[in-house]
Amino acid sequence: MSTAPGTRFRASCTSCRTVAELGAEAFRLALGRTRERTFYSFTCPSCGTAVRKxxxxxxxxxxxxxGVRTMQLHLGQ
Known part of the structure; x- marks a missing residue:
């Protein structure tokens, strides 16, 4: 799947339930060794809660x- 830079994503806050459209700069992506340890995060523009999904x-x-900033999670062996 290819996504053009400048794409906006709909994201919902788990705290206030607001649904907002956010650009790539609002997200962080953490890649873990397993699916269970891979997540994205953003700060809700309405309530300021740090959301992790x-x-x-x-x-x-x-x-x-x-173009979301990505970090690779490395845990002990």
């Missing part, structure tokens, strides 16, 4: 395609 393959592809 699991990221499956399609979400990872869309966010990386849009």
């Amino acid at each position: 699991p990221a499956g393959e399609r979400i990872v592809a869309a966010l990386t395609g849009a």
Whole structure:
């Protein structure tokens, strides 16, 4: 899946339930060794809550395609 830079994503806050459209600069993507440890995060523009949600393959592809900053999580062996 290829996503053009400048793409906006709809994201919902788990605290206040607001749904906002956010650009790639608002997200962070953490890639873990397993699906359970891979997630994206953003700060809700309405209430300021730090939101963290699991990221499956399609979400990872869309966010990386849009240029979201990504970090690789390395845990002990």
